[in-house]
Amino acid sequence: MVHAIRIHQYGGPEAMRWEAVDVGAPGPGEIRIRHHTVGLNYIDVYHRSGSYPLAALPAVIGMEGAGEVLAVGAGVTGLEPGDRVAYANPIGAYAEERIIPAERVVKLPDAIPYQTAAAMMLQGMTAEYLLLRTFKVGPETTLLFHAAAGGVGLIACQWARHLGATIIGTVGSDEKAEQARAAGCTHVINYRRENFVERVRELTGGKGCDVVYDGIGKDTYPGSLDCLKPRGLWVSFGNASGKIEGFDLGLLATKGSLYATRPTLFTYIAKRDELVASANALFDVVARGIVTINVNQTYPLSAAADAHRDLEARRTTGSTVLLP
Ligand code: NDP
Numbered sequence: 001m002v003h004a005i006r007i008h009q010y011g012g013p014e015a016m017r018w019e020a021v022d023v024g025a026p027g028p029g030e031i032r033i034r035h036h037t038v039g040l041n042y043i044d045v046y047h048r049s050g051s052y053p054l055a056a057l058p059a060v061i062g063m064e065g066a067g068e069v070l071a072v073g074a075g076v077t078g079l080e081p082g083d084r085v086a087y088a089n090p091i092g093a094y095a096e097e098r099i100i101p102a103e104r105v106v107k108l109p110d111a112i113p114y115q116t117a118a119a120m121m122l123q124g125m126t127a128e129y130l131l132l133r134t135f136k137v138g139p140e141t142t143l144l145f146h147a148a149a150g151g152v153g154l155i156a157c158q159w160a161r162h163l164g165a166t167i168i169g170t171v172g173s174d175e176k177a178e179q180a181r182a183a184g185c186t187h188v189i190n191y192r193r194e195n196f197v198e199r200v201r202e203l204t205g206g207k208g209c210d211v212v213y214d215g216i217g218k219d220t221y222p223g224s225l226d227c228l229k230p231r232g233l234w235v236s237f238g239n240a241s242g243k244i245e246g247f248d249l250g251l252l253a254t255k256g257s258l259y260a261t262r263p264t265l266f267t268y269i270a271k272r273d274e275l276v277a278s279a280n281a282l283f284d285v286v287a288r289g290i291v292t293i294n295v296n297q298t299y300p301l302s303a304a305a306d307a308h309r310d311l312e313a314r315r316t317t318g319s320t321v322l323l324p
Helices: 042-049 114-134 151-162 174-182 196-203 223-227 250-254 272-287 301-312
Strands: 002-007 016-021 030-039 064-072 084-087 097-101 142-145 166-171 187-190 209-214 228-236 259-261 295-300 319-323
Touching (some): 016 301, 042 301, 209 223
Parallel strands (some): 142 166, 142 209, 209 228
Antiparallel strands (some): 030 097
16 A cells, blocks of 8 residues: 545645545556655646546546556566656546556656656746647747746746747745746736736737747637737637636637637647657757756655645746645
């Protein structure tokens, strides 16, 4: 038996219980790993609260981890006990040990510590697909990134700076504004104090942005659409403030023949070769010092409830990890 954080029903942070679970032996195509570090992501809150319903309860939540291979099941090639690996899905990460399909993990380069890996796999591969595949960001791009000092935000802004983009970031405090600036934001807007739509219009000389990356959802809708140029792209990739209800397709017409997409990382890394390419792109920018992974909070895994409280109360910046 090992310990894990499980939920038996959806609810607040108190729904998470630290309890003994049986992990078992890996089946065909699976491996058993011991986590050295587990990653915290906003999707864990949606899974815990039931905003994104799970296949079954009770469930071990958590999408991201890094650790060593303990055992491999039948038919697994290219991995052996002792290998250092990391992953960003499927669910089941808030545990000391777990079983996972071998094809969902990537081997970690020696230069990447477990803690960095667990802090970056999900948020970093998200930055990769958002900036390179959902839209191709380059020197000509002006983009708006909401929650620029968050986990995805700090990684995406550093990466977008490297791509040469003009970056407008929004943040909820002055301290976060400094972090966003250090990560490469050309302009930072404190959207608790300032009207972000008006500021974006000013900063772009009335033109608007080519692309808006919005992980906030309810509170920034439909304002984010007003920050775009005609035929610009609205990337709604999360709902930290709540889901957008009653999306009006007609707004895309009235606000300038806009494009909209609601992507998720799991489509973009569904195929093994996409997962490997995305992870390698991330390892590359981290190894070259283009992107620094800011692990700004750590908690014992058994205290995951405290981590959720801080994340939901907007008290965290950058990445957060949980230590088994
Ligand atoms: P963050 O570290 O960015 O934390 C969320 C941040 O959102 C807060 O720190 C806060 O920053 C901001 N925020 C604004 N309003 C609220 C609110 N009402 N409640 C809570 N937070 C609020 O989290 P992640 O980096 O893990 O994720 C960022 C977003 O990206 C999430 O929506 C997540 O679901 C999404 N995501 C989507 C993926 C995809 O593929 N679709 C993959 C990964 C993440 P501030 O105080 O500066 O406003």
